[in-house]
Amino acid sequence: MYKVDLPVEQSTEKAVERRRSAESARKARIFNTRLRVMGLDTDVLNQQVQEKKHQQNIERQRDKAFDKLREYHDVALLQLDTDDREKRAAxxxxxxxxxxxxxxxxxxxDADLKCGLQGAFRIPIPERELGPASMQMFQGEGIGEEQVRREQMKKTERDLQAQREDNARRHMGNKHREMLVSRELVHQDLRGVQQAALEEECQNAIRIAYNDYNRALAAEQAEKLMEQHRREERENLAEMRHTLTSDMMTECAEAAERKVGGGKPHHVLTDRWRGMSPEELRAIHEERETQCRERQRKRDAEKIHDAAWDHQLLKQSREAEEEEARAAELRRQTRIQMDQYNMQLAREQQAHQEYLDKKLYTNKPTRDYFYQFNTSSR
Structure with a gap:
């Protein structure tokens, strides 16, 4: 068979090209220091950008709505102002x-007073003395002026009369009210005087009753004081009689050693005690000497015990000092041994470091050695 050059399938070329593009993109991502060290989440960033744009769009729409509302309010206020001005003008x-x-x-x-100077008025001067150029009243003017003036004077007089009558009625009414008020004040004063008289009578009656009550209390108090004075006199006489006939005054010696109530058998009554007998004094002295000898014996025993305790403490302190000296010597020896061991370790580490620097690591890597790494994404 003969070798035939078959055309490479186009899909295989596309796959190879696709892998090459993916490899280039992968290298760009991997060898980019910013992305490799810091890192970026593009999806989250894009989402944040979209949310910010959406928020800005909402704020713009809200501002537009507020602007339209302000314009509507301005137009409404202008229309109200215009309507108000039109209403005021109308x-x-x-x-x-x-x-x-x-x-x-x-x-x-009072039109005759305000408008009387607009027309001509009569001047009691003959026309022949004034001349044609000084005429001030013409034919047909001032007809019925005197009648109007008389009617006005009558009307003014009637008004004044009505005002005087009204003032007189008002004055009479005020006088009548003042008379009623003064009468009411007089009645109130009379009632006040009667009330004061009744209160004075009640106060007198109450004062008399209090006086009688106080006199009765004073008599009762005086009777109680007299009864108390008589009782105190009786008690004093009884106490004096009891004192004169008591064991203290009669100097009875057995009274001090008598058993009273639930007391002890040898209980001594201090208010009746007349002193100790010689036998009692001798017994007390003997008991005191016995107690002194017993106390001296206890003191001697305590001194011996304290001396033994001090000797023991001194012995223990000496032993503690010797133990502390031995521990200090042991620590010194341990520190010397530790220093020698550390010096030996230092010499060994220095020798090892010299071996590494001068014999083992003599072939230093060049720049080409490091450039052979990180050339592919795999």
Whole structure:
């Protein structure tokens, strides 16, 4: 058979190229110092970026909504201001029209005073003395002026009369009220005087009752004091009689050694004791000498015991000092041996280090030796 050059399948080439690209990407990731040392989680970073963008979008939408709400409020406030101004203008126009139609100056009660100077008025000067250029009243003017003035004077007089009558009625009413108030004050004063008189009578009755009660209490207290004084006198007489007839005054010697109630058989009554007998004094002296000899014997025994204890303590302290000296000598010998051993170890380590530096590690690696590593991702 003959050798035939068959074409390489295109899928195999694509697979090889894909593996080469993956290897290049793997090398880029592995030999990148920043990624290898620090490390980055791209998925988490992308998620954080998306969340931040979403948050910013929400904030922008919220700001737009707030802007629209502010614009709506501004338009509403402007419309309210415009309506208010229009209402004020319409009200002012209606008020001016009302003044012009319903409250004219010439329709008021004192129109003759305010508007009387607008027309001509009569001057009691003959026309022949004034001349044609000084005429101030013309034909048809001032008709009924005197009648109007008389009516106004009558009306003013009626108003003044009505005011005087009203003031008189008001004055009479005030006088009537003042009279009623003064009458009520008089009645109150009378009731106050009667009440004060009744209270004074009650106070007198209470005072009399208190006085009677206090006199009765004083009499009762005096009777109690007299009874107490009589009882004290009886008790004093009884005590004096008992004292005169007691064993203390009669100097009875057996009274001091008498058994009273539940006391001890040889109990001595101090208020009746007249002193000890010679036999009792002799017994006391003998007992005291016996106690002194016993106390001296105890002191001698304690001295002997203390001396023995001090000797034992001295012996123990000497033994402790000797033991401490032996321990110090042992520590010194141990330290000397440890120093010698450390010096021997130091000499051996120095010799080993010289062997490593001068005989074993004489062939130092070059730069090419280190460049042969980390050339592939596998």
């Amino acid at each position: 009200l002012h126009t209606d008020l001016v029209q009302y003044w012009a139609t319903q409250q004219r100056v010439e329709d008021s009660r």
